[in-house]
Amino acid sequence: xxxxxxxxxxxxxxxxxxxxxxxxxxxxxxxxxxxxxxxxxxxxxxxxxxxxxxxxxxxxxxxxxxxxxxxxxxxxxxxxxxxxxxxxxxxxxxxxxxxxxxxxxxxxxxxxxxxxxxxxxxxxxxxxxxxxxxxxxxxxxxxxxxxxxxxxxxxxxxxxxxxxxxxxxxxxxxxxxxxxxxxxxxxxxxxxxxxxxxxxxxxxxxxxxxxxxxxxxxxxxxxxxxxxxxxxxxxxxxxxxxxxxxxxxxxxxxxxxxxxxxxxxxxxxxxxxxxxxxxxxxxxxxxxxxxxxxxxxxxxxxxxxxxxxxxxxxxxxxxxxxxxxxxxxxxxxxxxxxxxxxxxxxxxxxxxxxxxxxxxxxxxxxxxxxxxxxxxxxxxxxxxxxxxxxxxxxxxxxxxxxxxxxxxxxxxxxxxxxxxxxxxxxxxxxxxxxxxxxxxxxx
Amino acid sequence: xxxxxxxxxxxxxxxxxxxxxxxxxxxxxxxxxxxxxxxxxxxxxxxxxxxxxxxxxxxxxxxxxxxxxxxxxxxxxxxxxxxxxxxxxxxxxxxxxxxxxxxxxxxxxxxxxxxxxxxxxxxxxxxxxxxxxxxxxxxxxxxxxxxxxxxxxxxxxxxxxxxxxxxxxxxxxxxxxxxxxxxxxxxxxxxxxxxxxxxxxxxxxxxxxxxxxxxxxxxxxxxxxxxxxxxxxxxxxxxxxxxxxxxxxxxxxxxxxxx
Numbered sequence: 074x075x076x077x078x079x080x081x082x083x084x085x086x087x088x089x090x091x092x093x094x095x096x097x098x099x100x101x102x103x104x105x106x107x108x109x110x111x112x113x114x115x116x117x118x119x120x121x122x123x124x125x126x127x128x129x130x131x132x133x134x135x136x137x138x139x140x141x142x143x144x145x146x147x148x149x150x151x152x153x154x155x156x157x158x159x160x161x162x163x164x165x166x167x168x169x170x171x172x173x174x175x176x177x178x179x180x181x182x183x184x185x186x187x188x189x190x191x192x193x194x195x196x197x198x199x200x201x202x203x204x205x206x207x208x209x210x211x212x213x214x215x216x217x218x219x220x221x222x223x224x225x226x227x228x229x230x231x232x233x234x235x236x237x238x239x240x241x242x243x244x245x246x247x248x249x250x251x252x253x254x255x256x257x258x259x260x261x262x263x264x265x266x267x268x269x270x271x272x273x274x275x276x277x278x279x280x281x282x283x284x285x286x287x288x289x290x291x292x293x294x295x296x297x298x299x300x301x302x303x304x305x306x307x308x309x310x311x312x313x314x315x316x317x318x319x320x321x322x323x324x325x326x327x328x329x330x331x332x333x334x335x336x337x338x339x340x341x342x343x344x345x346x347x348x349x350x351x352x353x354x355x356x357x358x359x360x361x362x363x364x365x366x367x368x369x370x371x372x373x374x375x376x377x378x379x380x381x382x383x384x385x386x387x388x389x390x391x392x393x394x395x396x397x398x399x400x401x402x403x404x405x406x407x408x409x410x411x412x413x414x415x416x417x418x419x420x421x422x423x424x425x426x427x428x429x430x431x432x433x434x435x436x437x438x439x440x441x442x443x444x445x446x447x448x449x450x451x452x453x454x455x456x457x458x459x460x461x462x463x464x465x466x467x468x469x470x471x472x473x474x475x476x477x478x479x480x481x482x483x484x485x486x487x488x489x490x491x492x493x494x495x496x497x498x499x500x501x502x503x504x505x506x507x508x509x510x511x512x513x514x515x516x
Numbered sequence: 517x518x519x520x521x522x523x524x525x526x527x528x529x530x531x532x533x534x535x536x537x538x539x540x541x542x543x544x545x546x547x548x549x550x551x552x553x554x555x556x557x558x559x560x561x562x563x564x565x566x567x568x569x570x571x572x573x574x575x576x577x578x579x580x581x582x583x584x585x586x587x588x589x590x591x592x593x594x595x596x597x598x599x600x601x602x603x604x605x606x607x608x609x610x611x612x613x614x615x616x617x618x619x620x621x622x623x624x625x626x627x628x629x630x631x632x633x634x635x636x637x638x639x640x641x642x643x644x645x646x647x648x649x650x651x652x653x654x655x656x657x658x659x660x661x662x663x664x665x666x667x668x669x670x671x672x673x674x675x676x677x678x679x680x681x682x683x684x685x686x687x688x689x690x691x692x693x694x695x696x697x698x699x700x701x702x703x704x705x706x707x708x709x710x711x712x713x714x715x716x717x718x719x720x721x722x723x724x725x726x727x728x729x730x731x732x733x734x735x736x737x738x739x740x741x742x743x744x745x746x747x748x749x750x751x752x753x754x755x756x757x758x759x760x761x762x763x764x765x766x767x768x769x770x771x772x773x774x775x
Contacts, residue, residue: 211532211684215663218577219686272535276527282583284559429667429767430682431760432726435533455767458760462730465756466539476756 076114076173079107083166097155101162112195115165116174120355121196123182125189125224126204126243127217128398129344130156132371133204134183136348141179143365144357150181157188179355186220187213189227200354201228202235202347206242207293207397208274208436212428217242217274235350237343238308239295242279247308254354256346257307258314263339264289264296270400271438280305292339292404293397312350314342319408330363335370340401377504379497379511382488386495388508393422393500396436403441406496412446413494416487416507418480420454424502431459443469448493452476453483454503484510518551519743522563524573525584526556529611531684534574536727537608540757541570544740547752559587565594568603570743575609575725578622578639578686585614585627595630604718604742608728610685612714612721613637617691620647632716635691644687657706658688668702668724669768670712677734680764681724689714696720701772718742733761 086100104111124134134150141148149168151160161182169175184192186206203224206217214220221242228234228246237243238255247253268275268290275294278285283302290296299306316325322334324342326349334341345366352362375390389402406415422428434456442450450473452460457478464474477483484507487495497507523538538554545552557563565571576584588595598605613619616629622641629637638647644661647654663686670679679697688706695705696713703723704712713722720739722728729736737751 208532212665212682215665215684215686216531216577218579219663272530272532273527277580277583282579427667427771428682429680429764429771430726431731431764432533432682435536435727435730455763456760458756458763461756462754462760465754466536466543 076111077171079104079111080166080169080171080173082107083163087163087167097163098157098159101159101166104162104166105159110195112162112165114173115169117196118175118178118180120179120200121182121198122179122200122202122351122355123184123198124202124204124347125184125186127186127207127209128392128395129204129340129347130183131373132375133202133344133347134181135371135373136344136366136369137352138181139369140348140352140357140362140365141355144352144361146179147177148179148181149175149177151183156183156185158192161192187223190223193227193229197229197232199233200235200351201232202351203237203243203246204343204347205237205240205295207395208433209392209395211433212394212430213426218279221245233354235347235354237347238310239291239297241275241285241294241298241305244308245279245305248280254312254350255308255310256312256350257310258291258317258342258346260289260297261291261317263317263319264291268294269438271396271436278303278305292400312346312353314346317342326363330359332363332366333368335368336376338401338405377508378514379508380514381484381495381511384488384492384495386497388497388499388504390504391498391500393419393502394433396433399437399498400441402498403439406498407441407444407447409446409494411494412448413496414449414451414491415442415447416451416453416483416495416497417460418454418497418499418503418507419456419460420480420503420506422502431456434459434463439464440467440469443467448473448491450474451483451487453478453480480506481510517744517747518553519545519569520567521552521554522565522568522571523554523556524571524588525558525576527558528580529574529576529584531575531577531609531725533727534608537574537729538572540727540730540736541739544736544751548748548750550744550748559583565591565598570603571598571605573607573611575611575684578610581610581613582619582621582627584611585619585629588614588630589628592630596632599632599717599719602717604739605720606739607721609723609725613689615714615716615719615721616689632719633691633693633714635689635693635714637689638687640687656708657690659707662686664703666702667768667771669700669772670697671700672697675734675738678765679732679735680761680768681728681731682726683723684725685723696722701768730757731761731764733757
């Protein structure tokens with residue numbers, strides 16, 4: 074079928090879909106059924122940037138798009154979040170002329186890590202950012218090594234890789250390749266010599282399975298490592314966070330450019346580094362990058378301020394089945410100088426599929442909340458008992474912990490239980506249930 | 517009473533939260549006045565299996581399983597002796613694949629197993645292709661080579677309550693052996709048998725991953741009775757552990773019976 078008709082149908086379906094509030098993957102699915110090689114026939118722009126990895130994809134892509142636009146480029150990206158081949162097809166075709174030419178200077182794609190191999194069968198990114206590989210949604214993904222193998226199939230010749238040097242498994246993608254740029258962080262004041270998290274996915278070399286040595290860890294298995302047997306090591310970085318001051322909310326890149334942090338977490342620093350690297354490689358000046366990303370507040374609704382009666386709080390959207398994401402949110406709450414109560418809700422494990430598996434709770438370092446600034450810890454949702462069991466195995470004073478299964482009842486309790494600041498840590502699947510009971514505020 | 521526990525490959529075979537099996541076991545033993553002494557060992561460590569009253573090994577990645585097996589194989593005779601002595605052990609997730617005759621990895625390479633039971637494990641990939649090519653009539657054992665994940669409800673002849681958990685594996689096992697559990701809902705040892713795991717005396721192997729002793733108070737109490745020779749009649753119970761189990765059973769039964 075002619076490209077013209079496939080694009081027309083895709084655009085029409087997308088238009089209708091938007092009117093009736095349907096997702097964005099169906100038009101692409103139908104387009105692929107009409108012509109499975111449709112993506113091969115589209116004239117793509119000079120820069121095709123793809124971003125994948127376990128965590129931080131959406132935030133990184135949003136920052137890249139923002140920087141590129143500030144740098145005067147036009148950008149098309151899948152902000153509707155459909156990151157498998159159907160959704161990617163929808164957004165590419167909808168961003169094309171009727172004759173099959175992508176209208177923007179730069180095509181920016183957030184790609185699901187297991188499905189990237191299908192998407193990049195039809196075209197390859199010119200710049201491919203891989204942020205990290207963590208234990209993430211293992212009920213679907215298997216484990217990080219399984220995802221690594223899937224992702225490896227999506228990397229082809231002619232693609233420039235932009236890799237997180239501090240993640241040993243991710244750095245393996247660069248093994249034996251020349252066209253690789255690494256980003257990472259130097260030793261920081263928050264770095265430590267022992268791995269303090271509940272598990273260490275950096276215990277063994279991903280390449281030869283000898284025991285891996287670490288000079289320091291930034292968090293979890295992210296840090297400076299080397300393998301005494303095969304020589305795998307943390308590569309030198311071209312884009313480096315040379316200093317990070319989370320209290321002041323400021324980082325320096327390559328001892329030169331200063332960036333203010335709207336979100337004071339190390340996790341966010343890595344997203345910024347990834348965005349900074351790929352934008353610089355795409356020809357945007359580092360002055361413009363640093364200026365446009367400084368104090369940038371993400372619009373993707375991951376951090377939400379709210380009020381509940383007289384109380385104020387922040388909801389930190391974290392990913393269920395992803396302990397690194399939880400650890401980062403817990404760190405953020407525990408490091409707040411102000412006293413706070415922390416609410417944790419696990420009601421539905423996922424919004425996309427059913428599972429009752431709560432194994433991942435045991436990988437989360439809830440011990441981080443054993444901090445004087447944390448007042449009460451309130452657990453809620455269907456899996457409140459599993460949370461309570463998990464907390465009973467921490468050293469946290471059990472009198473600080475309260476379990477209220479029903480989310481409405483919990484929020485009523487919260488309304489008057491104290492006057493401390495509130496942190497709510499939960500997932501996309503559950504945050505709406507809480508937000509419908511409070512008043513959202515501008516941060 | 518004092519019980520010595522050995523946690524094998526704690527830092528290599530830990531897909532997610534497996535360590536909690538040991539935490540919950542030690543807590544419940546100590547509640548009952550039993551002193552629990554734990555040793556954690558990994559690659560290259562030397563120890564004497566016969567010193568222990570309980571052995572545990574958790575699930576790992578396919579590659580890590582091969583690394584663990586290459587190391588564990590030097591204990592082949594000791595493990596046979598341990599099994600014959602009637603002492604208890606629990607191998608969860610893919611770790612129990614070590615107990616068979618051999619394991620074929622995703623590149624098609626074969627490693628010799630501990631040979632406590634007559635079966636072979638195929639991790640998929642090249643070994644899957646080779647198996648299907650050599651045994652086209654057995655194609656139904658695994659109808660494709662993909663990640664096999666899903667919630668599960670199992671039953672056991674020795675426990676009157678359902679067993680819940682999660683399967684996260686690839687490939688299948690094939691052979692002639694006594695299984696550990698029966699599959700009510702979810703994935704089994706392979707596509708054509710409704711059984712899970714393997715049992716050799718009091719050595720138990722199951723594909724269930726993660727902290728299954730936390731999720732299943734009935735199995736925990738069964739394991740404790742095996743370890744202590746049935747000497748503990750009273751075991752302390754925790755509301756959150758029991759309620760967590762009931763909620764999971766309820767959610768899974770609701771889900772599976774609707775399918």
